[in-house]
Amino acid sequence: MTQPTPRDVSFMRVALEEARRAGEDGDVPVGAIVVDANGTIIGRGRNRREVCQDPTAHAEVEAIRDATRARGAWRLIDTTVYVTLEPCPMCAGALVNARVSRVVYGCKDLKAGAVDTHFAIGRLVGLNHRFEVQGDVLHDECVGLLRSFFSARRKNKVAPNELSQDEPLSETNNSSSE
Numbered sequence: 001m002t003q004p005t006p007r008d009v010s011f012m013r014v015a016l017e018e019a020r021r022a023g024e025d026g027d028v029p030v031g032a033i034v035v036d037a038n039g040t041i042i043g044r045g046r047n048r049r050e051v052c053q054d055p056t057a058h059a060e061v062e063a064i065r066d067a068t069r070a071r072g073a074w075r076l077i078d079t080t081v082y083v084t085l086e087p088c089p090m091c092a093g094a095l096v097n098a099r100v101s102r103v104v105y106g107c108k109d110l111k112a113g114a115v116d117t118h119f120a121i122g123r124l125v126g127l128n129h130r131f132e133v134q135g136d137v138l139h140d141e142c143v144g145l146l147r148s149f150f151s152a153r154r155k156n157k158v159a160p161n162e163l164s165q166d167e168p169l170s171e172t173n174n175s176s177s178e
């Protein structure tokens with residue numbers, strides 16, 4: 001586990017901007033960016049699962065695709081991915097396959113988190129690639145964005161049980177599923 005730096009905080013703010021855009025489009029507000037070793041943002045992504053009707057259109061996958069297009073290479077060596085919500089198993093696997101060096105996330109996903117909560121993908125000795133993990137960067141902002149998204153949806157007459165599969169932050173815990 002590394003320590004968050006002031007740079008981590010400022011990049012997480014950019015990821016939060018992407019998350020807000022996702023929320024405006026009606027998707028669960030999760031955003032991600034890819035930053036290279038020089039501190040240049042080379043990829044951006046936001047959750048577009050609803051917009052694209054694509055279960056793989058998570059913020060991290062979108063950001064990885066954007067960055068690999070920019071680099072013209074599938075290996076994202078020496079990059080850090082900032083994401084507002086802890087990656088799920090699919091995204092954690094994509095981060096391994098992309099050879100990302102470090103992953104920084106905002107808040108834990110108690111339903112689907114796969115780099116700290118349920119699994120430690122990224123730190124498994126058996127895998128061919130590992131990455132550093134840093135959690136809880138701008139935690140309160142990242143949680144707050146998810147909470148306000150779901151409470152607004154509830155007011156729009158979405159039945160609570162309809163949301164249960166996708167509720168990142170239930171009343172009783174901080175669980176989540178992007």
Ligand SMILES: [Zn+2]
Binds near residue numbers: 090091092
């Ligand atoms: Zn994911």
